[in-house]
Amino acid sequence: MTASWWRYTFLIAFKDLRIEGRSREVLYTMGFSAALVVLVFSFALANATDAAQGPVTAAGVLWAATLFTGTVALARVLDRERENESIRSLLLSPAPRSAIYAGKLIATSLLMIAVEVLLTILVGVLFSTGVFNHLGWLALVLLLGTLGFSATGVVFSAALLRSRSREALLGALLFPIVIPVLLAASRATACLFDPLSPDLEPVSFWTRFLFATDVIYILLGLWVFEPVVIGE
Amino acid sequence: MPAQTSQTSHGSPRFLAACAVTFLLFVIACNAIADAPREITMGLVQKIFYFHVPCAWLLMLSTLVCAGGSVAYLFGGSERGDRVALSAAELGVLFGMCVLVSGPLWAKAAWGVYWQWEARLTSSLLLWLMLLAYVLARRYGGPSARRLAAALALFAAIDIPLVYFSVRFFRSIHPSNTVVSTLGPGMRGAFWLSLLAFTVLWSVLLAARLAVESAQARLVDLEILLDQAEEKKT
Numbered sequence: 001m002t003a004s005w006w007r008y009t010f011l012i013a014f015k016d017l018r019i020e021g022r023s024r025e026v027l028y029t030m031g032f033s034a035a036l037v038v039l040v041f042s043f044a045l046a047n048a049t050d051a052a053q054g055p056v057t058a059a060g061v062l063w064a065a066t067l068f069t070g071t072v073a074l075a076r077v078l079d080r081e082r083e084n085e086s087i088r089s090l091l092l093s094p095a096p097r098s099a100i101y102a103g104k105l106i107a108t109s110l111l112m113i114a115v116e117v118l119l120t121i122l123v124g125v126l127f128s129t130g131v132f133n134h135l136g137w138l139a140l141v142l143l144l145g146t147l148g149f150s151a152t153g154v155v156f157s158a159a160l161l162r163s164r165s166r167e168a169l170l171g172a173l174l175f176p177i178v179i180p181v182l183l184a185a186s187r188a189t190a191c192l193f194d195p196l197s198p199d200l201e202p203v204s205f206w207t208r209f210l211f212a213t214d215v216i217y218i219l220l221g222l223w224v225f226e227p228v229v230i231g232e
Numbered sequence: 233m234p235a236q237t238s239q240t241s242h243g244s245p246r247f248l249a250a251c252a253v254t255f256l257l258f259v260i261a262c263n264a265i266a267d268a269p270r271e272i273t274m275g276l277v278q279k280i281f282y283f284h285v286p287c288a289w290l291l292m293l294s295t296l297v298c299a300g301g302s303v304a305y306l307f308g309g310s311e312r313g314d315r316v317a318l319s320a321a322e323l324g325v326l327f328g329m330c331v332l333v334s335g336p337l338w339a340k341a342a343w344g345v346y347w348q349w350e351a352r353l354t355s356s357l358l359l360w361l362m363l364l365a366y367v368l369a370r371r372y373g374g375p376s377a378r379r380l381a382a383a384l385a386l387f388a389a390i391d392i393p394l395v396y397f398s399v400r401f402f403r404s405i406h407p408s409n410t411v412v413s414t415l416g417p418g419m420r421g422a423f424w425l426s427l428l429a430f431t432v433l434w435s436v437l438l439a440a441r442l443a444v445e446s447a448q449a450r451l452v453d454l455e456i457l458l459d460q461a462e463e464k465k466t
Contacts, residue, residue, distance in 0.1 A: 155383055163374030173369055173380070176361035177387045180394065183354070216390055224383045227306040228376070 008095040012103025013110070016077055020111060026076045030069045030115050035122060037065040042126040055193035058127035063186040065119055066112065067149065067178065071171050073111045074153040077104060082161050087229075097226035101154055105221070108150045109143075116142050134192045137203055141192065144210040145185030151217035152177045159228045181217075184209045247443075250436045257429035264422035271419075277341040280334050282423055285412075286430035287330040288356065292392050293434065294324030295359060298366065299389035302382035311449065314378055317385055319441035321366040323434060328360035343405065351398035352406035359395055362388035 020026055041061040081087035090100055120138070124131035131138070156173050160166040188206035191199075261282075271278035297320035304313025335353065336346035347353065362384065369381040399408050415423060 152387060156380065159376050159380035159383060160373070162376055163372075163380075165372055165374070169369070169372060173365045173384060176358055176365050177384070179358055179361075180355075180391075217387070220386060220390070224306065224386055228379050228383045230379075 005096055005099050008099035009102040009106065012090075012095065012100055013106035016080075016104065016107035017110060019080060020107075026073050026111055027114060029076075030072045030111070031118055033072060034065050034069040034115050034119050037068050038062075038119060038122050038126060041065070054127060054129050055195075056190045058123050058129040058131070058193050059186045059189035061127065062116075062119055062123045062189060063145065063182050065123075066116055066145070067175070067182060068171075069115060070108075070112050070146075070149050070153065071174065073108050073115075074150070074157040074174075075167060075170060077108050077111070078154070078157040078161060087161060091229065097229065098222045100229075101158075101221055101225035104154045104158075105147070105150050105218070108154060109146050112146045112150065113142060116146065129193045130195050131193060133195060134200070134203075137200065137207070138189065138192050141185055141188045141203070141207060141210065144207065144214055145181055148181035148185075148210060148214045148217055149178050151214060151221045155221050155225055155228055158225065161229075181210065181213055184213065247436075247440065250432075250439070254429065254432050254436050257425070257432055261422070261425040261429040264425045267418070268422040269416060269418045274342065277338060280338040282426040284331060284334040284338060285423070286427045287327045287334065289427065290327040290430055290434045291324055291331055291356070291359060291363075292395060293431075294320045294327060295363060295385075295388055295392055297438075298324060298363070298385045302385035306379065306382040306386075314382070315442055315445040315449070316438075317382065318367075318370055319438050319445060321363050321370075321381075321385065322441060323437055324363040325360065325367055327434070328356070328363060331356060332360060348405060350406060351402035351404050352395065355391060355395040355398050359388060359391045362391060 038061055041064070045057055045061075081090060091097070095103075120131050120142070123129065153170075153174055156177075157166075157170060160169055160173075163169060184206045188203045188210070191203045191206075265279055265282045268279070268282075270276065298317045301310075301313040301315070301317030301320060304310040305317060335356075339348065340346050366381050366384050366388065369384055370377050373380045398404060399406050412420070412423060
């Protein structure tokens, strides 16, 4: 990975974020649907959140909402390339395909993290959970969980660009792959939300698991992105 | 251009011989399982083991073969690799379903519940879901279905070590990987026979499915040739 590779990566990520900065379409729609998902869970579990279940439920709701709304971000970030047939220009440009993948990965992850900040506050308020007990650890878990999700999501979203039923298929194909990420992230987050659990050993274990999964998913994504999108 | 006759097509002497060998192996394996001593604590329910473990092995083998075929297709453009991947994925779904049915039957007798959210069970369920997603992607993935499914197969292959080593990495109530070496002599022979019979069955089914896929591909080629010939005439 040379300096020019990183340059292309950041240029593509910057381009996507700049487009988003102008329209704020993904941020607003994703933020609103994420808030709705949390509210729906909150109404459905209104009587089930006692002191023992609180942190586990709150962490589960946070990550379920992140996953559901993350697919919106994934679909839109890649959809923009399809609308004006700019995916062809992007693929014909001198930018390496792996740099296109990495750029999309960074842009999607940053958009998701922005919405996750809102989601975390909302979960903390609605589920009466101390979400900021361990802020540094929480930021790390959110970052690693989001990277794991985006690493696979960008590949499948790109591969589904020409599919008619892409919205329905994206979740169906993506969720089985990202469940290990969801499991590790929600377990770690539940420990962080729990004020009665001073032991951070499980958090450390699940964070290491997340890190290893992310490394494997990102390397695999960099490897398969080019042959997957080559026919677009 | 006449279509070539497949060596493994249904009704060919080799295929019929393979079916006969598989049937014979299953008869021998069933006799060995019936004759195998009953386990003291579990009793008759333990015999699910002779069915469950070979199916779990075939679920992992199918995923591995599917991933291998997908690599050959994705990076080498191998059509045969793609057909092998699809056939293996379908068999993985079939044997995975057998694992997910036989496992809970044993679990109910051993643990008192059909399902426990523990590492081995969860990772096996995930692997099966990924293969199901592969088949779904092939059917409804649109123009890029084959490339999409191939990428999915590679991500699914990552789950194989997770399934195998899950009982070591995580706190698990599932029997460990070394359970086969702890079997008594009567049980061990029956187990290996059963594993062999299931693996041969898997190979025969894979060959049959591949023959169907190859015949379909040839049919598409012939249709294209026919269309081209008709266009030339007009």
